Amino acid sequence: MISSIQARQEVLNAAREIAASGMVIGTWGNVSARSRDVEGFVITPSGMDYGSMTAEDMVVVDYDRQVLEGSFKPSSETPLHLAIYKARPDVHAIVHVHSPFATAFAVAGRSIPVILEETAQAIGHEIAVVPYALAGSRKLGEYAVQTLGTAGCAALLAHHGVIGCANTVSQALRICYVTEQTAQIALYAHMLGSVPSLPEEEINRLHQGFKNYGQKK
Numbered sequence: 226m227i228s229s230i231q232a233r234q235e236v237l238n239a240a241r242e243i244a245a246s247g248m249v250i251g252t253w254g255n256v257s258a259r260s261r262d263v264e265g266f267v268i269t270p271s272g273m274d275y276g277s278m279t280a281e282d283m284v285v286v287d288y289d290r291q292v293l294e295g296s297f298k299p300s301s302e303t304p305l306h307l308a309i310y311k312a313r314p315d316v317h318a319i320v321h322v323h324s325p326f327a328t329a330f331a332v333a334g335r336s337i338p339v340i341l342e343e344t345a346q347a348i349g350h351e352i353a354v355v356p357y358a359l360a361g362s363r364k365l366g367e368y369a370v371q372t373l374g375t376a377g378c379a380a381l382l383a384h385h386g387v388i389g390c391a392n393t394v395s396q397a398l399r400i401c402y403v404t405e406q407t408a409q410i411a412l413y414a415h416m417l418g419s420v421p422s423l424p425e426e427e428i429n430r431l432h433q434g435f436k437n438y439g440q441k442k
């Protein structure tokens with residue numbers, strides 16, 4: 226696990242990236258990461274401009290939702306992050322965005338199918354819709370945990386957006402990008418005809434194979 230200094234910087238960088246990439250507008254969306262130095266996680270502050278915030282402005286919250294470090298209020302979506310961290314010891318970073326194509330599926334109440342190799346590799350499962358609950362409510366956290374199950378890494382929040390959960394901030398960010406790309410292509414494919422999912426066996430093979438992909442250090 227990363228240090229809290231590193232976690233603050235990674236959370237800040239990812240927050241800037243979700244704004245710069247157009248996955249959120251203004252101060253919406255949020256990012257968090259666990260760190261080894263604290264019994265809790267680092268999360269973006271509520272309603273602050275991503276361009277001007279610094280690593281010191283990040284807030285450290287414990288698993289009872291108490292602020293341990295920081296002079297600002299934590300993200301209004303802290304209960305969602307908290308619920309996922311409590312339920313899923315394997316999750317160390319969460320990115321939440323309102324990217325338009327994925328959010329269109331969330332509004333329509335339609336899961337995003339596994340139609341691309343990237344979707345199978347980076348996510349490995351259909352991206353299901355979490356039932357509607359008010360943003361920032363504990364109920365939304367409960368529903369998200371139920372939809373993600375024991376191994377899910379991405380979900381759509383009804384009438385709201387996307388959550389990506391992973392071992393690292395960069396992986397959680399990638400899950401959000403791949404979710405958005407898959408939603409966009411699924412929508413275009415739908416205009417052209419059918420949107421068939423990859424076979425389950427292929428999805429599993431691609432997902433397993435991806436774990437060993439890239440350069441070995």
Ligand SMILES: [Zn+2]
Nearest residue numbers: 254360385386
């Ligand atoms: Zn949101």
